[in-house]
Amino acid sequence: MLRATGVSKSFGGERVFDDLSVEVDSGEVLGVIGPSGVGKTTLLRTLALSLEPDAGTVALGGTDAWAAEEADRLALRRRVGMVFQEASLFDASVGRNVEYGLRVRSPWADRIAASLGLTGTPDAVRESLAVVGLTEKANQHADSLSGGEAQRVSFARALAYDPDVLLLDEPTSDLDPRNTAVIEEAIEEARARGIGVVVATHDMHQAERVADRVAVLLDDGITEVGPTEVIFENPSDERTRKFISGELVY
Numbered sequence: 062m063l064r065a066t067g068v069s070k071s072f073g074g075e076r077v078f079d080d081l082s083v084e085v086d087s088g089e090v091l092g093v094i095g096p097s098g099v100g101k102t103t104l105l106r107t108l109a110l111s112l113e114p115d116a117g118t119v120a121l122g123g124t125d126a127w128a129a130e131e132a133d134r135l136a137l138r139r140r141v142g143m144v145f146q147e148a149s150l151f152d153a154s155v156g157r158n159v160e161y162g163l164r165v166r167s168p169w170a171d172r173i174a175a176s177l178g179l180t181g182t183p184d185a186v187r188e189s190l191a192v193v194g195l196t197e198k199a200n201q202h203a204d205s206l207s208g209g210e211a212q213r214v215s216f217a218r219a220l221a222y223d224p225d226v227l228l229l230d231e232p233t234s235d236l237d238p239r240n241t242a243v244i245e246e247a248i249e250e251a252r253a254r255g256i257g258v259v260v261a262t263h264d265m266h267q268a269e270r271v272a273d274r275v276a277v278l279l280d281d282g283i284t285e286v287g288p289t290e291v292i293f294e295n296p297s298d299e300r301t302r303k304f305i306s307g308e309l310v311y
């Protein structure tokens with residue numbers, strides 16, 4: 062579905078990763094684990110088609126995004142949703158925030174009707190808010206939410222859009238266990254809907270809980286990608302084993 066092949070990225074001569082390959086299929090959760098600063102966010106931005114790799118290809122559904130015309134690349138980018146570490150909501154109600162992604166995708170006539178308040182709450186908005194347990198908050202203003210609720214709304218916004226792929230960058234690192242559990246259940250729901258999900262996290266246990274496969278990103282690129290149980294119980298790479306066991310301290 063979404064595949065990066067041999068991608069490299071440097072900033073000002075500093076290499077973040079080199080010749081890295083990773084892919085996520087529909088209905089699959091890929092965990093990307095690794096210590097802080099190793100390049101997880103840079104990898105996700107590359108997968109989101111918002112950052113062009115210095116070398117290598119990123120293809121969605123078989124189309125090489127950076128070889129495509131800009132308009133086609135934008136269309137591909139709209140099929141990828143992203144949730145960041147910190148929720149960034151608009152100065153509007155919860156419902157409006159979740160509806161935003163839908164409006165970007167819908168025809169101009171629908172967008173005008175929605176901006177004039179001529180449409181009711183779309184089903185996708187209601188369903189997405191239900192997934193994150195915030196149905197009751199649809200009319201509440203976004204700035205009145207707790208941090209955990211705001212992050213759940215960010216997730217609902219990305220889900221309502223019905224992306225092919227959902228990229229989550231440390232989605233629960235600022236959240237308490239209850240809000241974390243809600244997000245992890247929502248990840249399950251996204252997978253059940255056939256969305257390919259990539260979760261970057263420094264929380265290994267989260268990857269163990271939610272991922273079907275795990276990619277271990279250490280400071281020299283991905284060391285190992287494999288089924289979650291293999292990575293955690295029987296990794297073949299010595300650096301992976303040391304990282305998982307906590308011997309490799311960053």
Ligand SMILES: Nc1ncnc2c1ncn2[C@@H]1O[C@H](COP(=O)(O)OP(=O)(O)OP(=O)(O)O)[C@@H](O)[C@H]1O
Pocket residue numbers: 072073077096097098099100101102103104263
């Ligand atoms: N736009 C940029 N310009 C220059 N350097 C950058 C840029 N973006 C990232 N970097 C550098 O690339 C490296 C990897 O950063 P990145 O944010 O991808 O790591 P990370 O694994 O997501 O870290 P964290 O878990 O702390 O968010 C860092 O050294 C960072 O300073």
